[in-house]
Amino acid sequence: MYRVSDEQRRIRLGRRHLLAPSVRAASAVAVADAVVALHATDPATVYLSICARLSEPGVGAVEDALYEDVSLVRLLSMRNTLFTVSADVAPAVDASSARPVAAKERQKLLRHLREDGNGLDERWLADTERQTLAALAARGRATGSELSAAVPALRTKITVFPGTKQETVQGVASRVIRVLAADGRIRRDRPRGSWTSSQFRWTTAEPWPASDPGEARAEVAGRWLRSYGPATEGDLKWWTGWGIRETRTALAAAGAEEVLLDSGAVGWAAPGDHTTEPSPEPWAALLPALDPSAMGWADRGFQLPADHRAALFDRAGNIGPTVWWNGGIVGGWAQRPDGEPVWRLLSDVGREASLLIEAEAARLSAWTGDVRVTPRFRTPLERELAG
Template identity: 80%
Template sequence: MHRIDDEQRRIRLGRRHLLAPSVRASSAPAVADAVVALHSTDAATLHLSVCARLSEPGIALMERALYDEVSLVRLLSMRNTLFTVSSGFAPFVDAANARAVAAKERRTFLKHLEADGKGLDARWLADAEQETVAVLAERGRASGSELSAAVPALRTKITVFPGTRQETVQGVASRVIRLLAAEGRIRRDRPRGSWTSSQFRWTASGPWPSSPTATAQAEVARRWLHAYGPGTEADLKWWTGWGLRETRTALAAVGAEEVLLDGGAAGWIAPGDLGPEPPVEPWAALLPSLDPSAMGWADRGFQLQADHRAALFDRAGNIGPTVWWNGRIVGGWAQRADGEIVWRLLSDVGQDGSALIESEASRLTAWVGDTRITPRFRTPMERELTA
């Protein structure tokens, strides 16, 4: 069996994830396609991940792609997590993951409505949704609070988990809006605050072109293999949130080729991708929490030493801001209250590595400007660096 060692995996990461300076992109959609999908649970992460890979980073370019051109779109998709993908790839993600997530969201919400005992049902929900979409169509865009003010049904409160320790009273507005967004009937527009804010305005949207689920899953797998391969069956299953049967079916559909990884595990690559990736120049990167280069695999052993994990991950398994050197995670970084970018290394990178890390920190400081960034998922090292 053909073998692809860890060093070759790190070379592939540096080139295919656009992290070496010579391969950086000129557009945000190009970055999204290179890494397949960008984590967007934390609004700041999206911008930081893209700008780290742009030859000329800037928030104006990101906002144009997200809100003017709509060449980037946010979808509740893999692992029931908010991702941003290019508009050209969005129909495949919708069919491969987002539709199933939306269907589950609807079933769960209807159960909560039924358990509340006020007679709220699928018809009531459909009417509330229709009125919400109509308001957006008329106004163009609106925040969640503005929608609640305009649509009386959105001001309804229900009791969830009645009779249990988790019993609580909740408003339905966020659930209805989330469901409409999950189904592609509305989408997130410009936030109410800066680019680090997750308090979005909303605007009406339309459904994505229909595609068979199996066809879409094969396309997602094909793109993942190119960007993250070689990876294991378990890696793809974890990243997509699919079941084992779906994962194996998608790998077979694209004709994935099996290879041997360091340590003896079997990995998979895209068809015809056996050749070695040409090396890139030495590179360093400061990547945000949940960056795709750290979150693309279930097993990150080829890029992360096991004894570094405790400092860089929170208890839920979310990775924080990381410092990279030639495909390895070698430390963490943070922004202090005065705006200073600080970092700590967990591995020796030598003088050349330290100089490049310093240069990346300066580049990050320059385009972030006066914005202050606090990751949603805070890790031990990030907290220590900002203390």
């Protein structure tokens, strides 16, 4: 069995995730494909993650990909989480992960409708969806509030979790829109406000063509191995949210090969991907909360010292903004109220690293300008630095 060291895993991360300056990308799509999928729960993360890896970072390049040529798309997929992927990767992510999530979202909404006890059922939902799609098609794009104003059924109130401590009355508009988006029949268009806003307009879309889920899982597993491997079976299971049987079948179908990791665990690599790679030039990066380079594995021991976790993660396990040096997480960063980046190193990395981190902070400031980004999931160190 081949052995792949933690140092080699960090070297691969710098090159394959386009973080070393010499391998930065020219397009937002190239970045998305390099990391397979970008976390999109927080809208700002997509921009910050992409621009950290672009040779010429800027908001316009990301906006064009999302809203003009639609070469990047958002899918509610792995782990019931919103991701941004390229249009080329979207069919595989849709069939492997998004379809099961969409089915669960629909069943959950139908259960809430039935529990409300006012005769709302599958037929009512289908009719409401038709009216919503018609209203959206007539307008071209609209916010959720604008759709509610146009479709009376969306203003319906239901009681969820009746008879429990969680009982509450909610409107159905956001739930119906969520189901339509999960099904791929509508998509997020330009937000109201800046690129950091989560108040999106919606527009109609065509669902992705149906494909075999097993083949799709094999494709996703293969892409993940080339970007994140070698890594463990548990890492892939966690990242995708698949069951253990689906994970093992996908690894086998992708031709994954066993390797030994420094931790003593058995890892999996893409076919033939176990040779030693040379180090790229020294590199530093300021990556946002939920960046894929920090969220690609369940076990991050090869890149993250255990004593850094308390400062960099929130209570739900979401990682905040991080400072990187040659494939390892060495600190965290935030923005002051005026937008200026400020950081704290949790590891002693030396003068060369400090200078490159300063250069990355200046590069970040150059394209963000005076825009202030507050992560949706705030962590202890980020809160302290921002204050």
